[in-house]
Amino acid sequence: MIVIEELDIVGQVIAGKVASIFIREKSDKKIELGDLLVAEEIDESYLILQVYNLAYGSQIPPLVRELTAGLKLEGYGGSLEFLDPKLRNYVLAEVKAVARVSETGVRIPKVLPGFFSSVRHLKKEDLRFLEKPPNPVYFGKVRSGSKILDVDVYLDGKEVFTHHIFIPATTGRGKSNLVKVLLWSVLGQNKFGILVLDPHDEYYGRNGKGLKDHPDAKTDLKYYSSKPFAGANTLVINLKSIMPWHMDGIVEFTDPQLDAIHLCYEEHKDNGGEWIAAIVRGEEVEGVNPRTLNVLQRRFKTIFGLWVNERGDLLCRNEAFSNSAGESTTSDIVQALEKGKIVTIDTSRLTDKAELLVGSIVINDILSRYQNYKGEGKLEDKPVVSVVIEEAPRVLGIDVLQNQGDNIYSTVAREGRKFKIGLLAISQLTSVIPTTILTNMNTKIILGNEMATERHAVINSAAQDLTEDDRAIASLDKGEAILSSIFANFAVPIQIPLFEDYIKGAKEGDKFSLRKEDKVLFR
Amino acid sequence: MEKLEVETFSRAMDICIERKVDFILICGDLFHVGIPDLAVVKEAVTKMREVREDGIPIYAIYGSHDYTPTGTSIIDIIESAGLLVNVVKGRVDEGKLKLDFVQDERTRAKLVGISARKIGLESKYYEILDREILEREEGFKIFAFHSGLDEFKPDYLSQMETVPISFFPRGFDYYAGGHIHDRSENNLPGYERVVFPGPLFTGYARDLERTAKGEKRGFYIVDFDDKITGLEFVEIRLVNGVYFGYDVTGQNSLQAQKDLKEKISQLDVKGKMVVLRIRGELSGGKTSDMNFPNLQEMLLQGGAVYVHLNRFGLTSREYTAIKSAGEDLTTIESRLFQDNIGSVNVSVPGLQSDLGAKLSQDLLRSLRGEPKTNESKRDYEVRLRENALELLQLGEVLED
Numbered sequence: 047m048i049v050i051e052e053l054d055i056v057g058q059v060i061a062g063k064v065a066s067i068f069i070r071e072k073s074d075k076k077i078e079l080g081d082l083l084v085a086e087e088i089d090e091s092y093l094i095l096q097v098y099n100l101a102y103g104s105q106i107p108p109l110v111r112e113l114t115a116g117l118k119l120e121g122y123g124g125s126l127e128f129l130d131p132k133l134r135n136y137v138l139a140e141v142k143a144v145a146r147v148s149e150t151g152v153r154i155p156k157v158l159p160g161f162f163s164s165v166r167h168l169k170k171e172d173l174r175f176l177e178k179p180p181n182p183v184y185f186g187k188v189r190s191g192s193k194i195l196d197v198d199v200y201l202d203g204k205e206v207f208t209h210h211i212f213i214p215a216t217t218g219r220g221k222s223n224l225v226k227v228l229l230w231s232v233l234g235q236n237k238f239g240i241l242v243l244d245p246h247d248e249y250y251g252r253n254g255k256g257l258k259d260h261p262d263a264k265t266d267l268k269y270y271s272s273k274p275f276a277g278a279n280t281l282v283i284n285l286k287s288i289m290p291w292h293m294d295g296i297v298e299f300t301d302p303q304l305d306a307i308h309l310c311y312e313e314h315k316d317n318g319g320e321w322i323a324a325i326v327r328g329e330e331v332e333g334v335n336p337r338t339l340n341v342l343q344r345r346f347k348t349i350f351g352l353w354v355n356e357r358g359d360l361l362c363r364n365e366a367f368s369n370s371a372g373e374s375t376t377s378d379i380v381q382a383l384e385k386g387k388i389v390t391i392d393t394s395r396l397t398d399k400a401e402l403l404v405g406s407i408v409i410n411d412i413l414s415r416y417q418n419y420k421g422e423g424k425l426e427d428k429p430v431v432s433v434v435i436e437e438a439p440r441v442l443g444i445d446v447l448q449n450q451g452d453n454i455y456s457t458v459a460r461e462g463r464k465f466k467i468g469l470l471a472i473s474q475l476t477s478v479i480p481t482t483i484l485t486n487m488n489t490k491i492i493l494g495n496e497m498a499t500e501r502h503a504v505i506n507s508a509a510q511d512l513t514e515d516d517r518a519i520a521s522l523d524k525g526e527a528i529l530s531s532i533f534a535n536f537a538v539p540i541q542i543p544l545f546e547d548y549i550k551g552a553k554e555g556d557k558f559s560l561r562k563e564d565k566v567l568f569r
Numbered sequence: 570m571e572k573l574e575v576e577t578f579s580r581a582m583d584i585c586i587e588r589k590v591d592f593i594l595i596c597g598d599l600f601h602v603g604i605p606d607l608a609v610v611k612e613a614v615t616k617m618r619e620v621r622e623d624g625i626p627i628y629a630i631y632g633s634h635d636y637t638p639t640g641t642s643i644i645d646i647i648e649s650a651g652l653l654v655n656v657v658k659g660r661v662d663e664g665k666l667k668l669d670f671v672q673d674e675r676t677r678a679k680l681v682g683i684s685a686r687k688i689g690l691e692s693k694y695y696e697i698l699d700r701e702i703l704e705r706e707e708g709f710k711i712f713a714f715h716s717g718l719d720e721f722k723p724d725y726l727s728q729m730e731t732v733p734i735s736f737f738p739r740g741f742d743y744y745a746g747g748h749i750h751d752r753s754e755n756n757l758p759g760y761e762r763v764v765f766p767g768p769l770f771t772g773y774a775r776d777l778e779r780t781a782k783g784e785k786r787g788f789y790i791v792d793f794d795d796k797i798t799g800l801e802f803v804e805i806r807l808v809n810g811v812y813f814g815y816d817v818t819g820q821n822s823l824q825a826q827k828d829l830k831e832k833i834s835q836l837d838v839k840g841k842m843v844v845l846r847i848r849g850e851l852s853g854g855k856t857s858d859m860n861f862p863n864l865q866e867m868l869l870q871g872g873a874v875y876v877h878l879n880r881f882g883l884t885s886r887e888y889t890a891i892k893s894a895g896e897d898l899t900t901i902e903s904r905l906f907q908d909n910i911g912s913v914n915v916s917v918p919g920l921q922s923d924l925g926a927k928l929s930q931d932l933l934r935s936l937r938g939e940p941k942t943n944e945s946k947r948d949y950e951v952r953l954r955e956n957a958l959e960l961l962q963l964g965e966v967l968e969d
C-alpha cells in the first residue's frame with residue numbers, strides 16, 4: 047500500500063457504487079465541485095476521480111441539529127457546541143471515477159477505489175500521460191474545479207480535425223476565443239489547411255490582436271475580404287467558378303427552376319461558362335419558360351447581390367462576386383489549403399447565403415481534389431483540411447436538411463473523414479442538429495450553457511459519459527470547458543487561456559529590409 | 570522569331586508616331602533578358618530614337634527580365650542615353666518606400682510605378698510602400714506596375730506568383746500593367762481601370778500558341794484630359810497564325826506519325842506562323858520514334874514563316890517515367906520541383922518547400938541560359954556563375 051502523505055489527504059472513500067462514489071471530506075480541506083481527485087492503488091496505479099456533487103453529512107440526527115441551530119439563533123446557548131464537531135459534521139463529495147492510470151496505460155475505470163482508501167488532489171505528475179502529440183492542437187490547461195493545473199492539453203490535429211470538432215455554447219462563453227487559440231497553435235505547422243468562414247471578422251485580427259500576429263502569419267495565413275486592407279486579398283469570386291451544384295441544399299429551388307438552371311448551365315458550360323451572368327442579364331434559354339427565368343433572375347440578383355447598370359455592366363453589391371475579376375480566387379484558396387495554410391475569409395459584409403455559397407464553392411473544389419488524390423493514392427501526403435463554420439445549424443440543422451436536402455457542409459460532416467476533410471462547427475444550439483451528425487463529431491469542447499435542453503443534447507452525443515456533468519456545464523465560467531473527445535482518455539476539464547494572454551511573448555515575424563539591389567533601384 | 574519581335578516593336582512605334590501620341594509608357598520587359606542580343610538592341614534603340622526625335626517621351630519601369638547580375642542592364646544604358654525615363658523614383662525613408670511622381674510636361678499627367686524585383690516578388694516593395702502620399706496627390710495619375718494581380722489572373726495561371734491589388738494606391742486614373750501575357754481590362758472598387766495589354770509579340774510557347782489561335786496582340790492608346798475619355802486597343806498583326814492541336818492517344822508512334830503527316834499536309838500555312846501542339850499517350854512505340862523534324866520541314870516547305878512545336882504533353886505508355894500534366898516547360902518544371910523538394914533533407918528554410926522549389930527552378934533557368942552573340946566563353950561562364958550565386962544569395966558570402 048502506498049501511503050499518501052498525511053498532509054495531502056483531502057478525504058476518504060466511504061461508500062457508493064460505480065459512477066457514484068462517496069468521499070468524506072477531511073475537515074480542514076476543501077473539496078470543490080469539479081475537482082479532480084486521486085485514489086491510489088497498491089500497484090502504483092491510480093484512479094482519477096471527479097467531484098460532481100457535494101452534500102452535508104452528519105452523525106447527529108436531523109431533529110437534534112435543527113434544535114441546536116434554533117437554540118443558537120434565538121440566543122439560548124451561547125457556548126453550546128457539539129462534541130467533536132469535526133468528527134460528527136462533515137462534507138460528503140459524490141465523485142465518479144473518470145480514468146484509471148496504470149503501467150499499461152490509461153483506461154476507462156472498471157473498478158472501484160479501495161474501500162476506505164484515502165484520496166488527494168490531482169497533481170501535475172499524475173497527468174504525465176497527457177503528452178504532446180506529434181501534430182499538436184492546443185486547447186488549454188487542465189482544470190480541477192476552478193483551480194488550474196500547469197498541464198497543457200493537446201490533441202493530435204491529424205485525428206481531431208478529420209473527425210470533426212464541435213464547439214457548443216451560448217454567446218459570450220468564449221467560443222471565438224477558443225477557436226483563435228486553437229488556430230494559433232496550428233498556424234505554421236503546415237499540416238492543416240484550415241478554411242475559416244468568419245462572419246464577425248474576428249480571427250485575423252484586423253483591429254486588435256489576432257492570427258496575423260503569429261510569427262508565421264506572413265507565409266501561412268491568408269486573409270480575404272471584400273474590403274481588403276493593403277496587402278490583403280480581395281474576396282472576389284468569379285461567377286464562372288460557380289456551378290449549379292454549389293447551391294445544393296443552400297438555396298432552395300423548385301423543380302422547374304432547377305431544370306432551367308441546368309439547361310442554362312449546359313448551354314454555357316463549354317462556351318465561356320457565364321451561365322449566371324446570362325440569367326441575371328435576362329437572356330432567353332431555349333425550352334425554358336420566360337417566367338421561370340424571370341424568377342431565377344430575381345433570385346440570383348438577391349443571392350449574389352448583382353445588378354445590371356445602364357451600360358449593361360454586371361455589378362455586384364457586396365462585391366464578393368464578379369463576372370470579370372476573381373477567376374483564380376477559388377484555386378488560390380484551395381492551393382493555400384493544400385499547402386497547409388489557414389485561410390480566413392471575412393464574410394462580415396456578405397449575406398448569409400452568400401457566405402455559405404463562398405464556403406460551398408471552395409469546399410466542393412477541395413473535396414473533389416481530395417477525392418481524386420485518394421483515387422491516385424496521393425491523399426496520404428496532403429494536409430488535413432478543416433472548415434470552420436459559425437452558427438452551424440444554418441447548414442446542419444434538422445429543418446434545413448429536411449427541407450433543402452444535404453449541402454456540402456453536411457456532406458463533409460457525414461463522409462468528409464474518408465477524404466481527410468473535417469468540420470469545426472461552432473453553434474449555440476445543439477438540439478437542432480441530427481444525432482447522426484452530432485455523434486460523428488468526435489471532439490467536443492463544451493463551454494458554458496444555461497439551457498438544459500442544449501446541455502442534454504451535447505451530453506447525449508459526447509464521447510464520454512457526461513450524465514453527471516450537467517450541473518458542471520451549466521456553471522462553467524468564461525473560458526472553462528470540458529474537452530470530450532474519442533482521442534482523449536477521459537473528458538478533460540480545461541481552462542482555455544484568453545487569446546491575448548496566450549499569445550504574449552510570441553516572436554515577431556521577420557521584417558523586410560531592403561537588399562543591396564533594391565537600394566540601387568531607389569537611389 | 571526575333572525578327573518578328575523586332576518588327577512588331579517597330580510597327581508599334583510607327584503607329585505611335587502616326588497617331589501623334591503624347592507619350593509612351595512601357596511597363597517592363599522591353600527585352601527578354603537583361604543583356605539581349607546587341608543586334609536586337611540596335612534595332613530597338615534606333616526606333617526609340619526616332620520616337621524621341623519626334624518629341625514623344627518614353628517612360629518605363631523595369632520588368633522581371635530587365636536585370637543583369639552586374640546590376641546594369643540594357644535599360645539602364647538606354648535611360649542614360651536619354652531615350653527613356655524610368656518612372657520609378659523614390660527612396661526608403663524610416664522604413665517606408667516613398668515614391669515620387671514623374672510629371673509629363675505636355676499633358677501634366679503624373680506617373681509613378683514599381684518595378685519588378687529581380688529575385689522573388691516585388692511584394693516586398695508594396696509592403697513598405699507609402700500609399701497615402703500617392704493617394705493624396707491631385708491630378709491625372711497613372712500607376713505603372715509589373716506584376717500579376719491575384720484578383721485578375723486567369724485560372725490557368727493560378728500557380729503564378731502574384732500580388733493582391735490592395736497593395737496599390739487607390740483612386741488612380743489608370744493602372745498600367747506589365748508581366749501578364751494576356752490582354753485584359755479590369756476594375757474593382759477603388760481601382761477603376763487596370764489594364765494589361767499583354768506583349769506585343771513574343772516567341773514564348775504559350776504566347777505563340779495563343780497568338781496562333783487568334784488572340785489579338787498589340788497595345789493601348791489612352792485618351793484623357795483630366796479624366797480618361799477613351800481606351801483603344803491597337804492590334805498589330807504582322808503574320809497570321811495557324812494552330813493545330815493533335816491528340817495521339819490510342820495510336821502507336823507509326824500510326825500517329827502517318828496520320829499527322831496527312832492532316833498537316835492539308836493545312837494552309839503559306840505565309841503563316843504555325844503552332845503545332847501534340848499531346849496524348851502513345852499506345853505503342855516511343856515518343857522519340859516520331860519524326861518531328863520531318864513534320865516541321867513539311868510545314869516550312871508549305872510556306873510557313875515559322876513553325877513552333879509543343880510536345881510536352883506527349884507521352885508513351887512504353888515510357889512513363891515522370892508524367893507531368895503541365896502545359897509548358899515552366900509549369901512542368903515547377904511541378905516536378907514542388908513534388909520532389911520534400912525528399913531533399915535540408916534545414917535551411919529558403920531551400921525547403923515552395924521557396925526551395927522556386928529557387929531550384931530559377932537556378933535551372935539561369936544555368937540553362939545560352940551564350941549571347943559576341944559573348945566570350947569566359948564572360949559567359951562568369952555571367953552564369955554570378956547569376957547562380959546571386960540567386961542563391963551567396964554573392965556576398967563568396968566575394969573576396
Ligand SMILES: Nc1ncnc2c1ncn2[C@@H]1O[C@H](COP(=O)(O)OP(=O)(O)O)[C@@H](O)[C@H]1O
Nearest residue numbers: 216217218219220221222223524525542543544
Ligand atoms: N478563455 C477565456 N478567458 C477569459 N476570458 C474569456 C475567455 N474566452 C472568452 N473570454 C471573454 O469573453 C468574451 C466573449 O468571448 P467570445 O470568444 O467572443 O465568446 P463567443 O464567441 O462564445 O460569443 C471575450 O471578449 C473575452 O473577453
Ligand SMILES: [Mg+2]
Nearest residue numbers: 218221222223
Ligand atoms: Mg463568437
